[in-house]
Amino acid sequence: MTDxxxxxxxxxxxxxxxxxxxxxxxxxxxxxxxxxxxxxxxxSPNGLCRICVVDVDGGRVLQPxxxxxxxxxxxxxxxxxxVLRSRRTILEMLNASVNLEQAPEIQQMMTDYDADDAxxxxxxxxxxxxxxxxxxYVRDYEQCVLCWRCVQVCAEDAQFTFALTLKNRGHxxxxxxxxxxxxxxxxxxxCGQCVGVCPTGALKPKVEWGMEQGWDADEMRRSxxxxxxxxxxx
Amino acid sequence: MKPPYPTTFGLFGLPTAANNxxxxxxxxxxxxxxxxxxxxxxxxxxxxxxxxxxSGHVGRPGVYEIAPGMTLRHFLDxxxxxxIGELLAVLMGGAAGTFLLPDEIDVKLTFEDLRAAGxxxxxxxxxxxxxxxxxxDLLKRLxxxxxxxxxxKCFPCQLGTQRQVEILERLDAPHKDDRERLLDVGMxxxxxxxxGLGHTAGIAVMSAIEKFPQLFESNGKHxx
Ligand code: SF4
Ligand code: SF4
Ligand code: FES
Numbered sequence: 001m002t003d004x005x006x007x008x009x010x011x012x013x014x015x016x017x018x019x020x021x022x023x024x025x026x027x028x029x030x031x032x033x034x035x036x037x038x039x040x041x042x043x044s045p046n047g048l049c050r051i052c053v054v055d056v057d058g059g060r061v062l063q064p065x066x067x068x069x070x071x072x073x074x075x076x077x078x079x080x081x082x083v084l085r086s087r088r089t090i091l092e093m094l095n096a097s098v099n100l101e102q103a104p105e106i107q108q109m110m111t112d113y114d115a116d117d118a119x120x121x122x123x124x125x126x127x128x129x130x131x132x133x134x135x136x137y138v139r140d141y142e143q144c145v146l147c148w149r150c151v152q153v154c155a156e157d158a159q160f161t162f163a164l165t166l167k168n169r170g171h172x173x174x175x176x177x178x179x180x181x182x183x184x185x186x187x188x189x190x191c192g193q194c195v196g197v198c199p200t201g202a203l204k205p206k207v208e209w210g211m212e213q214g215w216d217a218d219e220m221r222r223s224x225x226x227x228x229x230x231x232x233x234x
Numbered sequence: 235m236k237p238p239y240p241t242t243f244g245l246f247g248l249p250t251a252a253n254n255x256x257x258x259x260x261x262x263x264x265x266x267x268x269x270x271x272x273x274x275x276x277x278x279x280x281x282x283x284x285x286x287x288x289s290g291h292v293g294r295p296g297v298y299e300i301a302p303g304m305t306l307r308h309f310l311d312x313x314x315x316x317x318i319g320e321l322l323a324v325l326m327g328g329a330a331g332t333f334l335l336p337d338e339i340d341v342k343l344t345f346e347d348l349r350a351a352g353x354x355x356x357x358x359x360x361x362x363x364x365x366x367x368x369x370x371d372l373l374k375r376l377x378x379x380x381x382x383x384x385x386x387k388c389f390p391c392q393l394g395t396q397r398q399v400e401i402l403e404r405l406d407a408p409h410k411d412d413r414e415r416l417l418d419v420g421m422x423x424x425x426x427x428x429x430g431l432g433h434t435a436g437i438a439v440m441s442a443i444e445k446f447p448q449l450f451e452s453n454g455k456h457x458x
Contacts, residue, residue, distance in 0.1 A: 037389075047235055049389045050426040061433060062425045067235055082425060086390070089422040093393035120397055121409055146392070166386075171396035173386035 006072040011079070023054055023065035023076060032078055035087065035109050038147040039066040040197055043157045046148060051109070053086050054078045062086060084113065091115040096123035097171065099142045102201025106145070128174065134183040135224045136190045138209045141174050144202040150194035151175060163188035235428075256285050256358075276302040280344035284355065290362035291318040306339040310362065319364035323445070327356020329376050330434030332441035352441075370405045370449055373442055377402035380435040391432030394423040398436060405449065413443060413450040 004019040010030050017026045027034045037049035045067045053062035055077040062082060077083065091106070092115045100106050110117065128141035146166075154164045163186040167176040177186040195203040210220045244250025253261075260282060264272045273281040280302035289295045293315020300309065306324065310317055321336045332353045334341065341351045348354055363369065377399035384395040397419050401412050409415075420436025427433050443450055 046387075047428055048387060050428070051389070053426045061427075064426075064428075068237075082421075085418060086422045086426040089418045090389050090393070090426065093397050093419070093422075094389060096397065097393055120400070120415065122404075123397060123400055146386070146389075168386070170381060170384040170386045171392055173392065 006070055008070050008072065009075045011077060017070050019070075021070050023056075023063065023068050023070055024052060026070050026076075027054075027065060027078060034065050034078055035112070036066055037106065037109075037145060037199065038149070040147075040149050040199075042197065043149050043152040046152075048146070048148060049090065051087055051090055053083060055080050055082055088113045088115050092119035094145060096120040097126045098145050098200075099125070099140075100145075100200065102143060103145070103199060105199060124171070126171065126174075131183075132206075132209070132223075134188070134190065134206075136192065136206055137195050138204050138206060139175075140202050140204065142202075143200045144175060145200055146173055146175070147199060148175075149197040149199070150203060153193040153197050154188075158193050159189070159191055161187050161189055161191070164194065277342075277344055279346050284343075284358070286343075286355070286358045286360050288314050288360045288362065291321075291364040291367070292316065292362050293318060300343060302344045303342055305342050306334070306360075309343060310339065314362075317362060317364060319366060322363045322365050322367055323369065325359075325361040325363070325372075325438065327354040328359035328361075329357075329379050330437050331356045331359065332437060333445045335445055369442065369446060373405065373439060373449070374399075374402050376438050380431070383431055384435070385431070388426075388428035388432060390423050390426040391428070391435055394419045394427070394432065395435050398423075398439060402439070406453075408450065408452050413447075416440070416443060416450070 005016045006019055007014055007016050008026065009015075010026055010032060013030060015026050015030045017029060024034055024036070024039070034054065035051050037051045038047075039045050039052065047064040047067040050062075050064055052065040054065045056063045056068070056071070057074050065078075087109075091110050091113055094100070094106070095110065095115065095117060096119065100110075109115070126142065126144075128144075131139040131141070148166075151164045151166065153159060155162050163177060163183070164175055165178055167174055167180070177183065177188075192205075195205060206224045207220065210223055215223065240250045240252050242249055244252070260272070275281065275283050283299045284302050285297060285299055287297045292310060295314070298313060300313070321339070323336075324334045324339060325331050326334055326348065334351070334353055338351060341347050341353065343355075345355060363372070377395075380395040381399040384391045386392040398416065401408070401416055401419075404412070416436075416439055420440040423432045423436045424434070427435070
């Protein structure tokens with residue numbers, strides 16, 4: 001960023017921001033709330049979830065506020081009909097594919113944006129078995145929104161371990177280890193950063209999972225000390 | 235991440251022309267014969283020859299190089315051997331294109347005229363359907379195509395192409411409000427997706443909703 005500042009209108013109010021600031025930066029500065037799902041301060045933004053879209057000068061497409069830079073003399077609307085329709089529909093479509101029971105922030109967005117919990121009847125849930133293959137955490141990709149944060153902190157954004165990647169594509173996309181090997185065979189060093197940045201219940205410390213399962217003290221000790229086989233027997 | 239687009243920030247961070255085979259092939263002809271010769275083909279605004287690929291219910295389907303400016307009707311009747319049977323619809327621009335009705339084919343084949351008619355050359359594909367065509371089946375196939383093509387990176391397209399195909403697959407016995415669902419999904423993919431695939435994944439379906447609303451009515455059959 002340089003010392004140069006630029007001015008733009010945000011919901012009708014003029015704001016000045018340093019050149020290079022994103023629309024999300026400008027909104028935060030102006031006290032305007034823009035929801036985010038994939039964006040995280042500690043990870044490189046990829047503009048994946050698009051829940052943060054805003055309308056810039058009524059352009060042909062909406063702009064993702066977390067990555068789009070402020071342009072001088074533009075009129076930005078953060079809550080018009082177009083924006084609200086996209087946000088509501090993204091939430092409704094996501095809710096139809098992913099188990100969001102343990103994602104309170106997204107639940108709150110569903111309420112804020114009037115999203116219908118049952119908007120898409122007979123939709124295909126992205127089903128997945130819980131993977132319990134190491135003493136430290138479990139992975140339940142049925143709760144994964146594909147924000148990529150775990151993949152990123154495991155790679156260049158923090159740990160440089162590269163234990164996590166993505167497999168398949170389209171709606172079948174899933175986070176996975178390379179060749180789907182178990183976590184203990186992967187390069188994973190069990191730093192826990194992925195668990196820390198996960199916005200849903202998809203990555204969970206083993207102890208928390210054990211308490212949900214009602215494990216007794218013996219089971220808890222056993223399960224968190226030595227590697228277990230994958231529950232699906234693979 | 236886009237913007238910026240290659241025209242302003244491409245190779246080595248500089249403005250870059252992205253060519254395809256068609257435009258690359260035009261380059262030596264323009265160099266050898268001059269820009270005036272090239273511009274003498276077609277019309278102002280849509281200068282130079284244009285490749286289109288015609289399929290479906292016409293006498294002579296195939297790839298044609300046309301001089302923009304003739305009407306679609308003239309092209310189909312005089313160049314492509316005429317429509318076989320009674321015309322139902324023309325899908326202009328391929329899987330991400332828009333439908334033209336039989337009374338709309340007097341549109342001139344130029345970029346400007348097509349745009350004004352809410353249509354497009356798009357990929358250059360022109361698909362012709364007569365009364366025997368099953369447009370619901372066509373829409374299902376388009377839905378499967380985009381579901382398969384989505385890379386899965388951004389939510390609107392990753393989820394939207396899936397929701398869209400789920401609804402299209404049950405067109406013969408729809409849920410109440412499936413039309414509105416398709417419009418919300420289509421507009422969200424168009425306006426909020428990350429790349430051109432998602433931006434266009436709902437275009438043909440939304441065009442069908444506008445041009446053939448009866449396809450989205452239940453015919454008495456209902457899921458509910
Ligand atoms: S497991 Fe969690 S952090 Fe990783 S992509 Fe899924 S939701 Fe995001
Ligand atoms: S719009 Fe592009 S980036 Fe987004 S999922 Fe579709 S193909 Fe991938
Ligand atoms: S928060 Fe901007 S795209 Fe996800």
